[in-house]
Amino acid sequence: MIDWEPLFLTFKLALITTLVLLVISIPIAYWLAYSKSKLKPLIETFVSMPLVLPPTVLGFYLLLAFSPSNAFGNWLDEFIGIRLIFTFGGLVIASIIYSLPFMVQPIQSGLESLPKNLKEASYVLGKSRLNTLFKVLLPNIKTSIRTGLVLAFAHTIGEFGVVLMIGGNIPGKTKVASIAIYDEVEALNYDTANWYSLVLLLITFIILLTVYLSNNGAFKGLKK
Amino acid sequence: MIELRLIKNLNTPNGKMELKIDLSIPKGEISTFYGESGAGKTSTFRMIGGLLSPDDGHIVANGDTWWDKSKKINIKPQDRKVGFAFQDHALFPNMTVRQNLEYALKNHQTKKEIDDLLKEMELGELQDKKTDMLSGGQKQRVSLARALVQKPSILLLDEPLSALDNNMRIKLQDFILKFHKENKCTILLISHDIKEIVKLSNKVYVLGNGEIIKSGAPSQIFEQGRVDIVKLEGTIKGIQEKGESYNVSISIGNNTISIPMAREDIKGYSLGDTILVNSKITDTTISKKIKK
Numbered sequence: 001m002i003d004w005e006p007l008f009l010t011f012k013l014a015l016i017t018t019l020v021l022l023v024i025s026i027p028i029a030y031w032l033a034y035s036k037s038k039l040k041p042l043i044e045t046f047v048s049m050p051l052v053l054p055p056t057v058l059g060f061y062l063l064l065a066f067s068p069s070n071a072f073g074n075w076l077d078e079f080i081g082i083r084l085i086f087t088f089g090g091l092v093i094a095s096i097i098y099s100l101p102f103m104v105q106p107i108q109s110g111l112e113s114l115p116k117n118l119k120e121a122s123y124v125l126g127k128s129r130l131n132t133l134f135k136v137l138l139p140n141i142k143t144s145i146r147t148g149l150v151l152a153f154a155h156t157i158g159e160f161g162v163v164l165m166i167g168g169n170i171p172g173k174t175k176v177a178s179i180a181i182y183d184e185v186e187a188l189n190y191d192t193a194n195w196y197s198l199v200l201l202l203i204t205f206i207i208l209l210t211v212y213l214s215n216n217g218a219f220k221g222l223k224k
Numbered sequence: 225m226i227e228l229r230l231i232k233n234l235n236t237p238n239g240k241m242e243l244k245i246d247l248s249i250p251k252g253e254i255s256t257f258y259g260e261s262g263a264g265k266t267s268t269f270r271m272i273g274g275l276l277s278p279d280d281g282h283i284v285a286n287g288d289t290w291w292d293k294s295k296k297i298n299i300k301p302q303d304r305k306v307g308f309a310f311q312d313h314a315l316f317p318n319m320t321v322r323q324n325l326e327y328a329l330k331n332h333q334t335k336k337e338i339d340d341l342l343k344e345m346e347l348g349e350l351q352d353k354k355t356d357m358l359s360g361g362q363k364q365r366v367s368l369a370r371a372l373v374q375k376p377s378i379l380l381l382d383e384p385l386s387a388l389d390n391n392m393r394i395k396l397q398d399f400i401l402k403f404h405k406e407n408k409c410t411i412l413l414i415s416h417d418i419k420e421i422v423k424l425s426n427k428v429y430v431l432g433n434g435e436i437i438k439s440g441a442p443s444q445i446f447e448q449g450r451v452d453i454v455k456l457e458g459t460i461k462g463i464q465e466k467g468e469s470y471n472v473s474i475s476i477g478n479n480t481i482s483i484p485m486a487r488e489d490i491k492g493y494s495l496g497d498t499i500l501v502n503s504k505i506t507d508t509t510i511s512k513k514i515k516k
Contacts, residue, residue: 115312115314117310117312117314118314118316120273120275120301120308120310120314121308121310121314121315121316121370122316122327123274123275123300123301123302124273124274124275124301124302124304124306124307124308125327125328125370125374126302126303126305126330126374127302127327128302135327136316136318136327139318140316140317140318
């Protein structure tokens, strides 16, 4: 019988990461879509860096930053009482940074593709920016939001390098499925590794298929 | 009264253009902006609505300063409280026709007002349809209705009836007149339909190349332009020097006419060019054409 804990931990991590990402990505994407600031290219670069950086580089610097022997890690430890290294909390923060572009970019391009006059029509009707965002803009980019949610979720499930650097391999705390698979292979337990892999393969397949089906309108009839 | 002094550099399809407008639009009247595309009509509307900032000048509406470069005043579009019917409708695709209108409701307004508008605009049957499903003319009616929901004191209508068939157009022209009478609002209209302009507006501003080139009552504007200038197409057949000036022979149809022209006016013209002869008619008679 396989130990379900790593799989459970993986999905818990992916779920929390995705929800937090949704909340923080909307304002970032909104700013990137509409700002004329000179800082925009710089912020866009920072947001997109996890797309091209080896995960181990990101993990390495986060490890340094969070380490209690460094100023920031020490401050977190002493003043707020949080230790992020080798903890689930640390994994969540690392995953958020690692998957940020996967949520921000679809929402940003969704907002950019909307006709400018939707926002303007709402403003001349006296509606605030916030009201316009939630009642007009976001409901018209549902597909982009759904894409962002799924990409961020799937990308977090697929994490390995960052998790290994920052979380290590502590059963029940930081040992997620991708690490468990590596562990089992190292121990030559191919059967168990295969089980973990199969479950991940199947679930990610189902999630992606559901999204693409719904983007193509396959569930339209079911909604009514 | 809306006082406009606007200077704005615009990028138009025909290249860069400086919009320079200085006028006072009377309160409580219907005034129309008329002119070819790219003349700056929609940009002027967008500046009044707060959707585009001028480079210099000021906008004062009914005594309130909405925009002033020197005083650094820029009132948000939300607080200008104008009704704006966009040329390309700008309907919210996530909402039905009814929801588009309800979104515009202010707190103290009731849904009964939406029912009345839907009825007046003959949109009752379409009220539960998403706006993507509508035709161009139907979208235009929803867009006009949405601009009227709040009963604004200043209404900007950018070609609000251009996509409608003749019957509906006449009905809605009457409805705009009725709305104007009941609410005593100031309406600014952009239209290319001379019949419509004459029917609806008290005053016309003709825009050309970013400036007001003419203004006045519609009858004045359109009578002048229509009657006394005639444009005839012809071909240059000869250019003869005559002292300081030139005699240019132009063939128009079966006739050849000769026009004296100054040396600097003839530059750039050569034999065989197809040209337009613009002539002011001062004395006109008509006779029956004799069949050969």
